[in-house]
Amino acid sequence: MKIAHLVPTLHPGGTETGLVDLAGAAREAGLELEVIALAATSETSQVSALQRLGVPVTELGLARWDPRAAPRTAALLRGRRVQLLHTHLPAADVVGSAAAARLRIPVVSTLHRIHDQPADRGNRLKRSAKIVARQRFTARTIAISQVQREWYRGLGAGSDVVIIPNGVVDPGPADPDVRADRRSALEVGPREVLAVMIAPMRRDQGHELLLDALEALPDGLPLAVALAGDGPLRPWLESRVDTSPDLVDRVRFVHRHQEPSTLLGAADLVLHTGRAGAAPTTLLRAMAAGLPIVATRVGNVPEIVTAATGVLVPLGAQPIADAIVALTEDGARRERLGTAARARFLAEFEAVGWARRLRAVYEDLLG
Structure with a gap:
């Protein structure tokens, strides 16, 4: 079954990064994937990862809302004899619907x-237009959580x-030798617990909330915290840690391009203090690595993290600090x-099962 996935860009850290996981499971699920990106990216790690898995990748190199996007996408789909198009995010939804039509x-x-943030009249009109377009031109819409589906229906x-x-x-x-080497590189002692947070360093991810919680930890707690990721807040976060006596010896910043699986293989605990989130992939990777999680009770997080697999806390520095202390000890x-x-x-989030569930949707539409 030949399926093309259309995305705005293949820059690492976006919602499209899951395509690499899907590509890794596609063959076993009986899927042949193509990936088309409307814009090009200078950071090609995700492009290279897809190509290593045998997935053809085409970057059109177009600006946002370029009128050439739909005809060029249609030409690619026709030339590759694609049977169904799967789109991700609004720009790709619009272009993909026109091309597939x-x-x-x-x-x-x-x-x-x-x-779900408050929207002015202009934003509400745009949102309504997107919904109408999706209902008219899209054969099936996929939500990644119950919370998301209810939100969408509420619109x-x-x-x-x-x-x-x-x-x-x-x-x-995890490879024990790699784990030991990674912990040594992070200067984590043999009796210390290593907690990691892997998230884009932007305001909605709650890094500042986590630092507030870490400053509230008791002295002597055997805990080291590694922060991985990149984003506009990284310089500010690094400056805050450097100037805080309670943080400077506890917090490490991981190289921007550090592979998440390597870091998780060295960890004892995963932190997620986001203020919102539909379905953070980091939590799935933490569960795959067999790690407990401390996470804020927002968005779809309670559908992923349960009382049996981690600790859910309200947004607030002290509840986060209390949960970290409890699991560290x-x-x-x-x-x-x-x-x-x-x-x-x-049982729920392994990639082959995900790919097979998607294939069932494709089969239903293709008859």
């Missing part, structure tokens, strides 16, 4: 975000929305939660 092939669209969207949570590739057991509980997290990952 020319070829009379079905379109599937995945919702990646929840926009007046149709009821024909199927829930298919994202998945990630199973990394397998209780190794048996960390192991119990991590084992349950790994089992839940294999």
Whole structure:
């Protein structure tokens, strides 16, 4: 079954990064993938990862809303004999619907975000226009969580929305030597607990909330914290840590291009203090690695992290600090939660199962 995925860009850190996980599971699910990006990116790690998995990648190199996007996409789809187009994010939804209509092939669209902040009249009109366009030109809409589907329905969207949570590739057991080397590079002592947070360093991810919580930790707690990722807040976060006596010896900043799986393989605990989130992939990777999680109770997070696999806390520095202390001091509980997290990952979020659920949607539309 030949499926093309259309995205605005393949820059690392975007919602489209899950395509690499899907590509890793596609063959076993009987899917042949193509990936088309409307814009080009100078950071080609994701492009290279897809190509290593045998997925043809085309970057059109177009500006946003370029009128050439739809005809050029249609030409690619026709030349590659694509049977169905799967789009991601609004720009790709618009272009993909126009291109697929020319070829009379079905379109599937995945919702990646929840926009529940107050909107002015202009934004509400744009949102309504997108919903109407999706209902008219998209054969099936996929929500990645129950919370997201209910949000979308609350906007007046149709009821024909199927829930298919994202998945990630199973990394397998961590290499003990790699784990030891990574912890040594981070200057984590043998008796210290290593907690990691992997998230784009932007305001909605709650890094400043985490630093507030870390400053509230008791002296002498055997905990080191590694922050991985990049974004506009990184310089400010680094400056704050450098000037805080409570943070400078506890917090490490990981290289911007550090592979998340390597860092998770060295960790004992994963932190997620975001203020919003439809379905953070980091949580799935943490569960795949068999790690317990401390996460804020926002968005779709409670559909991923349960009481059996981690600790959910309200937005606030002190609740986050209390949960971190409790898990740092209780190794048996960390192991119990991590084992349950790994089992839940294999049952619900492993990439091959995700790919097979998507294939069922494609088969239904193609008859």
